[in-house]
Amino acid sequence: MSGTVLAEAPERAAATAPTPPGRRARPARRWRRIVSPVALVAAWEGAARAGLLPAEKLPAPSDVLAAGARLARDGTLTTHLLDSLTRAAVGLLIGGGLALVLGTVAGLLRLGDDLVDPPVQMARMLPHLGLVPLLIIWVGIGESLKVALVALGAFFPLYFNTYAGIRDIDERLVEAARACGLGHLARLRHVVGPGALPSLFLGLRLAIGAAWLSLVVGEQVNAQTGIGFLMMEAREFSQTDVVVLGLVVYALLGLISDLALRLAERRMLTWRRGLRAT
């Protein structure tokens, strides 16, 4: 990286090129990476139009979009989307909040570590999606099941990354802060918090990924609303376009949440960019 920067510098200073080559090369590369996905979708569309793909198995992308537009217009999509989002948000708040609190307690306090960490380590071995039958017995097949699944899915990655983020903080930095006269709370604020933040972001990203996955599974169980319900209902009526639309919506939710989180990460962890450059 530094090699290319050095090579560019004289050119930029001499102003012979209107844009430095590095700047032009990167968008060109980005466009190139779009080529194959676009080609795939075009091939899919072509195959569907040519009748190679039977519409009841896989409808054309344009038909999926049309179904999306239809459902968006009559408000169905929005209603179900909001229900799914609410489940995800509530589950994420409960599971994520609990993970933050317990992870912090276990990471900061020896007593917390001894009391909290062993049971969490044990529970981690259970595949949480395999808990569906037990959860149905415990909380029924209603809304609580979906929220509980999302909460469980979000809890573990955030707990472990909170814990590790706090544990991995350089003890010498804490000591230097103490030498500068910082008390417990000030050290939490200036050293432990910012030091654990990169790990927290990683945990949050994994937690949100797990939350979407849990939501997909949860919404297949006797849902009356939500994107999953929309898909199950469409399957009964053989509306394959709506089934595929549901998948697209799930994928977009994952993509958008990940992008938003990355943006927040870039803004809050500016100091790491300098770190990477050296």
Add this chain to the structure above:
Amino acid sequence: MATRTSRDLTGPPPVLTARAVRRSFGPAAVLAGVDLDVAPGEVVALLGGSGSGKSTLLRVLAGLDREATGERVVRGTAAVVFQEHRLLPWKRVADNVALGLSGPDVAARVDRALAEVGLADRRRAWPAELSGGQAQRVAVARALVREPDLLLLDEPFGALDALTRLRMQGLLRRLRAEHGFAALLVTHDVEEALLLADRALVLDGGTIAEELPVPLGPTRTPDDPAFGALRRRLLDRLGVPAP
């Protein structure tokens, strides 16, 4: 003991007093009763072999070790510079210097301290963007901004290359002449001790095994015969054989 009594009677009280400082890690006693004083404005070098307990003692004197026993009194404020710069990577240079400070004039004080170490223009930089020498200068500024009566330095230039180390030694000498703080300088470098200190202590076997005044003038060079004699004596005491 006689010298101490006379100092107690005539001079101002020491800025740092330590008595019977003990510290063990498990069964091994690293510090087995250390006594030392540092007078106001005095620079004391603390020498000792690797693993002799210099850093352990400095942490105790800085009040960073809760498990040590013995008596420790600091009259005034103390600030610490460690071997590694220990700047918080997520704070810009100026915010690192300002760590733990409060008051309306913090920004001005920080700017002044950074100017004194020649880094006024790097106040917005991230620590990762600095060279090793620059980062250590920021660490010195972070100590300096607290206007310490006593500066505790743990091999502050040990990780730097030879040229940078020479510049940093010059910087420390200049700052000390301007501010008049006392300093306890932990080092394993006999020349550094003789260039900077008024007195040298040797830590060995968990106690101060040797105390040596360094009666060299304000301008010192290793070419001075007196310098060479003192160096030989300290090296002998540290167990380095003559060439």
